[in-house]
Amino acid sequence: MIKENSGKVYRFKLDHNLGFGFAEVYDFTDFSMFDGRLVYVYNRHDTKEYTKYDFVEIRETGIAIGPIRLAKFPNTRGLYSWKLLFKTDNLLINDLPEAKELQGLHSLDNNWDNFKGKWYASKYDLKHLPNYVDNEKVRHLETRIINSPSGVVKNFTMKIILDKKERASDYYDLSDLGNKNMFVQMVNTYYPLAKTKSFLNQLPNIRK
Numbered sequence: 001m002i003k004e005n006s007g008k009v010y011r012f013k014l015d016h017n018l019g020f021g022f023a024e025v026y027d028f029t030d031f032s033m034f035d036g037r038l039v040y041v042y043n044r045h046d047t048k049e050y051t052k053y054d055f056v057e058i059r060e061t062g063i064a065i066g067p068i069r070l071a072k073f074p075n076t077r078g079l080y081s082w083k084l085l086f087k088t089d090n091l092l093i094n095d096l097p098e099a100k101e102l103q104g105l106h107s108l109d110n111n112w113d114n115f116k117g118k119w120y121a122s123k124y125d126l127k128h129l130p131n132y133v134d135n136e137k138v139r140h141l142e143t144r145i146i147n148s149p150s151g152v153v154k155n156f157t158m159k160i161i162l163d164k165k166e167r168a169s170d171y172y173d174l175s176d177l178g179n180k181n182m183f184v185q186m187v188n189t190y191y192p193l194a195k196t197k198s199f200l201n202q203l204p205n206i207r208k
Contacts (some may be wrong), residue, residue, distance in 0.1 A: 002027040007091050009055060010074055010082040011150070015070050015157040016171050017183070022081070023066075023152065025073060028096045037073055040092060041156045055086045065156055065190060066143055067097050073158050074149040082149065098123045100138040101130070107181075110200050111175040112139075112188040136186070142189060147182075157187055160200060162187070166182035169202040 001196065005027035011020050024061045028036035043061040074082035099122040101113060107117060113135045120130035121138055158168045172179045180203060187199040 001035075001094060002030050003089075003091075005073070007088040008084060009058065009086040009088065010076075011053070011085055012074070012082040014045075014160065018160060019045055019155060020049065021045060021064075021153070021156045022053075022085075022207045023074075024088075024092060025070075026091075026093060027073075031096055035069040036096070037070035038067040038093075038097070039070055039074075039087055039152055041152065045160055047095075048109070052137050053086060055084050063092075064135060065152075065159060065186070068152055068155070069078055069091075069099075069142075069144055069151070071146045071148050080153075080199055081149050091123060098141060100141040100142065100145045104169075105133065106185070108144075109202075110183075110184045110203060111197065113193050113196070136193070139189065139193075143185065145185065151182060158183055158186055160191060162191075167202055169204070170200075 001045065008025045010021060010023050010025065010147050013019075014021055019122070022042045024040045024042070026038040026040075030036070041064050042058055043064045044058050076082060076084050095143070101119045101122055102112075104115060108111070116134055117132050119135050119138045120132050121141065122144065125132040154172070158172065161168050161171055168174065168183055174180050174183055175186070183203070184200070187196045191199065
């Protein structure tokens with residue numbers, strides 16, 4: 001881990017003027033240049049902007065999504081920039097976290113529970129084949145899919161909308177492949193199967 005780049009806490013604007021979210025970034029590019037940039041998003045959701053923030057209050061809300069792999073670290077200037085609030089040495093992680101992998105293509109089925117016995121955790125003995133399991137065993141883990149900072153914003157905004165018992169399809173065009181893929185990935189990771197099936201009904205004329 002590159003500690004000088006890790007433990008940075010940011011505030012970002014949600015899509016559709018829904019307020020603000022908060023995230024903590026980690027740098028493992030010394031271990032992996034491809035997927036060594038990680039971000040956790042907190043459960044904190046503010047509907048308005050404040051001049052001061054308390055790090056402990058943000059941290060105590062817990063993690064909403066993550067660790068999501070980043071294509072690049074967030075910009076602190078310009079369009080879609082994130083505001084750097086704190087740098088903490090009290091880190092959430094010290095090692096590159098585990099992720100879930102699929103033996104096959106995610107795009108073949110929107111309900112990832114249907115990939116029976118094809119999932120495995122990323123940490124396994126490379127001298128042997130991984131232990132393939134059903135999705136429920138690894139549902140809570142993130143994938144190694146690379147996202148942009150704006151993609152993280154969209155991901156968390158979608159979750160906020162669903163948690164408010166509204167429809168993501170009222171805010172995003174889910175026939176757009178990028179929006180659809182992000183929505184499918186999010187609901188298959190952060191919600192139990194029954195809710196996932198219900199949310200997938202928001203997809204327009206696409207196999208559930």
